[in-house]
Amino acid sequence: MPRNVVDVPLFTLNDGNKVPSIGLGCWLGSMEASLRAEEVCKKALAVRYRHFDTAAVYGSERGIGAAVRGSDILRDELYIVTKLWNDCHHNVREAFEKSLEALGSGYIDLYLMHWPQAKIDGKTLHPEEHPTFIDTWKEMEKLLETGKVKSIGVSNFSIKTLAELFPHCQVVPAVNQVQFHPYLPQFDLQEFCKAHGILLSAYSPLGAPPSKHGVEPAQVVLSWSVRHGVAVIPKSQSEVRMRTNLTPVDLDDADMKAIDDLHKEPGKHRSLMIKVDGPRRLLGWEFISKGLFKMPSSAADVPFFTLNDGNQIPSIGLGCWLGAAEASNPSDRAEQMAKKALAVGYRHFDTAAKYGGEQGLGAAIRDSGVPREELYIVTKLWNEDHHKVHEAFEESLANLGCGYIDLYLMHWPQATLDGETLPPGEHPTFIDTWKEIEKLLETGKVKSIGVSNFSVMTLTELLPHCKVVPTDRVSPVSPASRPPGVVDIYARAPPSPDEPTRLSLLTDSTITAIAKKHAQVLLSWSVRHGIAVIPKSESEARMRTNIALIDLDETDMKAIDNLHKEPGKHRSLLTQYMTVPLEIMGWKYEWLGWNQAADGAILE
Structure with a gap:
């Protein structure tokens, strides 16, 4: 990106590409979201967002593409992220080309594996069944040879799944997109990713701690994440909220420590993701039994x-x-x-x-x-x-x-x-x-x-x-x-x-x-x-x-x-x-x- 038209920090990825630290999450709550996505994206572009995060499964790629093409904003000023859905692990190239066509953006800045688990004919495969996430990653690496994607990465990967992936990588993931917020500050995962040159990107980054800065609570939480070196992609359809989300505040060390410690309070160390298949299951995989996606305990911190x-x-x-x-x-x-x-x-x-x-x-x-x-x-x-x-x-x-x-x-x-x-x-x-x-x-x-x-x-x-x-x-x-x-x-x-x-x-x-x-x-x-x-x-x-x-x-x-x-x-x-x-x-x-x-x- 030759210039950044919005005053937010840029993070440098392990492949030299840069990503704006704050973007717009384009999951709109349903899979039939193309028309709404276009209107939301137009608002965001007007308030100077340039980083947009979508996914094949969101149903918003075409709407985002239409808004971008109708904006007269140069392509190299934009940063577009989309993701490979679980039921396409066996046809990565085809799924990528379909997303690129839907966006109509010429190339994709960052393409992520949405989840490690693959799904075929409506059935979620076990971790060892083909295609494994290792098989899928090898196919994603080949996309770099096409010149149609600048960076590749993963989403919803834990330390365990990353450690399993690394020995098989020719290209280390540039990004791991996960939940990261004051109730779920995955500092251990962040440190692990930092040690391997991987940027952590946060979806669902917002909570509501009190603010003494005369700003919206959302600005406090987003600023906390950015201060920790985590790129954030808050979702909003409100132009007013888009503007405030895009305006970080300068948190002092006392503020940072107070928010850092929020998850230690009884009942607060928890995921805020509620769309699950059943107790301790998400998208067909168990959270813990395979050790592949471990949700943190919300247990009180007692000796x-x-x-x-x-x-x-x-x-x-x-x-x-x-x-x-x-x-x-x-x-x-x-x-x-x-x-x-x-x-x-x-x-x-x-x-x-x-x-x-x-x-x-x-x-x-x-x-x-x-x-x-x-x-x-x-x-x-x-x-x-x-x-x-x-x-x-x-x-x-x-x-x-x-x-x-x-x-x-x-x-x-x-x-x-x-x-x-x-x-x-x-x-x-x-x-x-x-x-x-x-x-x-x-x-x-x-x-x-x-x-x-x-x-x-x-x-x-x-x-x-x-x-x-x-x-x-x-x-x-x-x-x-x-x-x-x-x-x-x-x-x-x-x-x-x-x-x-x-x-x-x-x-x-x-x-x-x-x-x-x-x-x-x-x-x-x-x-x-x-x-x-x-x-x-x-x-x-x-x-x-x-x-x-x-x-x-x-x-x-x-x-x-x-x-x-x-x-x-x-x-x-x-x-x-x-x-x-x-x-x-x-x-x-x-x-x-x-x-x-x-x-x-x-x-x-």
């Missing part, structure tokens, strides 16, 4: 803890206990709650056979499209099933419908038979039950096993009989409940302040004073101590705050650590099962190794 078997657990999960065991519609409520949590970015869910919500949780997960490997699912063996561990496990697995369980816990050490709670010495003891749980690992259907509500005493009794040491234990832990000598790594959340008859951590003056400085305190305190937490909530707003950790300073940590030393505060806050004084679910506190009074106060 992971490593268990003693090497598996990792997110430090914050969602507790799926919905109140009384006979809660109304527990499955439906669990499904709705899990859907909210998945949208917020939760990936760790803690349920139990007794809760009645396994089926609802499973339904929400299956409908979400979140890949199974991103999820961490915990469920538990109830007391009345200690004599039939394998059967109870299979029932939970069927209810969840999730293929495998990440962590299976013995809910309590005490067993119940025919409605009667067995004393510690009677079969099945928790030692007998644990031996049956160990056998579940041989099935490959559970990754880790553990216990819940075990004390130092019950753990000490169990450990000499273990082939597999429990990876986890669940106990109600809080600053006011820290049994000496017990290390908890998996904790229920503190109680809700909505229960006025109970001592509440959430209204404690120490906690509220620290909360004035921070957004979230108790969960961050637990995670800082290396404890995975599973707060319960059906409120989306609370889910969001619960999963947002904050950095407590040493003064805050010490203040919370010492809470239990204040008079009347060293106590358990677990009350729902305490219907008989000094007993819980049929076992005396001493059998459990609990050193506490009937009201939950810890005995010193």
Whole structure:
């Protein structure tokens, strides 16, 4: 291009050709777009756009060509991009000539392979079937010999697909056109492309962060992409928006960092592409199973803890206990709650056979499209099933419908038979039950096993009989409940302040004073101590705050650590099962190794 009639930066490709950093995306939402494309393109040319991005499948090539030819603008002032559609991988030259004829532009500046997947007779081919994207690329390289195209490149290629392509290239792609925006800043892909001399071009580059520059949010997002060295092709049919999109603003380093960090907020690290075939599928190919097109996780950014078997657990999960065991519609409520949590970015869910919500949780997960490997699912063996561990496990697995369980816990050490709670010495003891749980690992259907509500005493009794040491234990832990000598790594959340008859951590003056400085305190305190937490909530707003950790300073940590030393505060806050004084679910506190009074106060 001898001159650029619009004041936007030019990027230089690896073949020496130059591309305007901002162009007009000419996908108009339907395949019957030729007449509309001509009118849109005329508006864009009038406001000095010179870079136009279309594709055979958009149906807009003829309209763009007509607008360009009717404009009296010199061809060498224009930059025209079009793309090879999936069903033409087996006849690249024919498809190229058809696009060139439709555009009527004499030559094409940049010709892209639209997607790596080929389609023949309406069927999408598997990655290894001919023509592969490697076969297709070799045919595209031949187009350069015709002199009718200046540069060739790819679109929607990942690091994996590019790495597979490179060894077979005579010509390295000049461009890789992908999604790139503040919610999906593919910096790893950009760095990979830079290292190989490939320019990243962004479709769907717009979001809507706030602006302090007195300009449109779209200008902020486009300027952010250009500042990162990414060519952008926003779509618009509005002349006003075309003008503002074409006017970058000068973002300072603080602005850049704020936008760079947007994707780290819960639920925001995501693709904005919604036209998919089904969960985790796009245009016939799976996102992950072939490793060829990997959509990023929208999971919240929380720390992971490593268990003693090497598996990792997110430090914050969602507790799926919905109140009384006979809660109304527990499955439906669990499904709705899990859907909210998945949208917020939760990936760790803690349920139990007794809760009645396994089926609802499973339904929400299956409908979400979140890949199974991103999820961490915990469920538990109830007391009345200690004599039939394998059967109870299979029932939970069927209810969840999730293929495998990440962590299976013995809910309590005490067993119940025919409605009667067995004393510690009677079969099945928790030692007998644990031996049956160990056998579940041989099935490959559970990754880790553990216990819940075990004390130092019950753990000490169990450990000499273990082939597999429990990876986890669940106990109600809080600053006011820290049994000496017990290390908890998996904790229920503190109680809700909505229960006025109970001592509440959430209204404690120490906690509220620290909360004035921070957004979230108790969960961050637990995670800082290396404890995975599973707060319960059906409120989306609370889910969001619960999963947002904050950095407590040493003064805050010490203040919370010492809470239990204040008079009347060293106590358990677990009350729902305490219907008989000094007993819980049929076992005396001493059998459990609990050193506490009937009201939950810890005995010193």
